[in-house]
Amino acid sequence: MPVRIQSNLFDIGAEIEAFQSGRTDAGAMVSFCGIVRQSEDAPLSRMLIEHYAGMTEKSIRKIELEARAKWSLVDCLIIHRFGELEPGDPIMMVATLAEHRSDAFQAAEFLMDYLKSRAPFWKKEFRTGGESWVASKESDEAALERWSE
Amino acid sequence: MVEVLYFSWVRERIGIPRESVDTKANTVRQLVDELKAREPRYDMAFSDLSSVRVAIDQELTDFDAPISGAREVAFFPPMTGG
Numbered sequence: 240m241p242v243r244i245q246s247n248l249f250d251i252g253a254e255i256e257a258f259q260s261g262r263t264d265a266g267a268m269v270s271f272c273g274i275v276r277q278s279e280d281a282p283l284s285r286m287l288i289e290h291y292a293g294m295t296e297k298s299i300r301k302i303e304l305e306a307r308a309k310w311s312l313v314d315c316l317i318i319h320r321f322g323e324l325e326p327g328d329p330i331m332m333v334a335t336l337a338e339h340r341s342d343a344f345q346a347a348e349f350l351m352d353y354l355k356s357r358a359p360f361w362k363k364e365f366r367t368g369g370e371s372w373v374a375s376k377e378s379d380e381a382a383l384e385r386w387s388e
Numbered sequence: 389m390v391e392v393l394y395f396s397w398v399r400e401r402i403g404i405p406r407e408s409v410d411t412k413a414n415t416v417r418q419l420v421d422e423l424k425a426r427e428p429r430y431d432m433a434f435s436d437l438s439s440v441r442v443a444i445d446q447e448l449t450d451f452d453a454p455i456s457g458a459r460e461v462a463f464f465p466p467m468t469g470g
Contacts, residue, residue: 273470289396291462294446319469331470351470359443359462360469361396372397375466 242299244290246322251329258316258334265313265336269343271351277326281366286324291359295319302353306335309349309386310342317350319360352382390455392419394433395464398440401433416442417451419461433463441466 241258251272259268275286299317306315312335319331333350337343354360362373393406413419420437423430434440442449443462455461 289399291393291395291443291446291464294443294462297446298448355470356467357448358469359395359464359467361465362468363396372465373468375468 241316241318242296242303243318244292244295244299245318245320247320249318249320249329249332251332254316254318254332255334258314259336262313262336264338265343266338267340267343268334268336269340269347270332270334271347272332273330273351275324275326275328275330278366281368283326283364283366285365286326286328286330287363287365288321288324288330289361289363290319290321294359298358299354302350302357305353306346306349310337310346311339312337312342312346315346315350317354319354319358321360349386352379352386355379356383390419390458391460392423393460393462395462397465398433398463402429411455414454414456415451416444416449416453416455416461419455420451420463439465 255270277283303315314336316334324330333347335343335347356375356379364371364373389408389410391406392409394402399405411419411422413422420434424434437451440463442451444453444455444458445460
């Protein structure tokens with residue numbers, strides 16, 4: 240169950256390959272990668288991601304354990320970056336391996352929803368017009384509610 | 389003494405990432421009131437507590453939580469990971 244918090248760029252393809260290769264016990268793999276999005280209206284020069292070292296690892300472990308309790312997973316991979324990022328850079332990725340696709344899909348979505356608003360990361364955007372911290376969305380919080388049923 | 393940490397715009401408004409605070413507060417809310425009484429920059433950071441989250445010893449909690457025995461109290465805006 241690899242969890243990595245790093246400033247370095249990662250290679251999505253290589254990570255997926257390393258995560259899945261040699262596994263014969265999983266019939267399904269789902270992966271998601273979040274990417275720094277450019278905008279034509281307000282060009283983004285860079286993004287800075289701050290995190291709470293220590294709590295980050297702890298909270299992600301907890302989220303992962305919840306996912307494993309809810310679904311039948313063979314393994315999962317979580318990578319999240321901090322520090323300086325550029326448009327087009329991968330920010331984070333989640334991959335899940337399960338016997339069947341439904342568990343892999345749902346667990347990946349659950350992990351994403353929780354990483355969004357329960358892992359201590361904060362994004363700051365530097366645009367032509369100035370810099371600002373990304374605000375959380377009400378929809379992010381609402382997304383968590385569906386998992387509590 | 390408790391170690392108090394600040395992140396994101398809370399850190400920027402207060403001007404430092406962390407400090408050791410000698411406090412008589414029993415709860416997080418009382419600690420916030422003590423800090424706000426110190427200097428305007430704390431008042432500015434904690435003016436709207438609905439936009440601030442708190443963690444005690446790296447676990448999310450609320451402003452009414454007791455801080456007795458806490459090693460670390462952290463203040464930050466809602467998280468924006470993913």
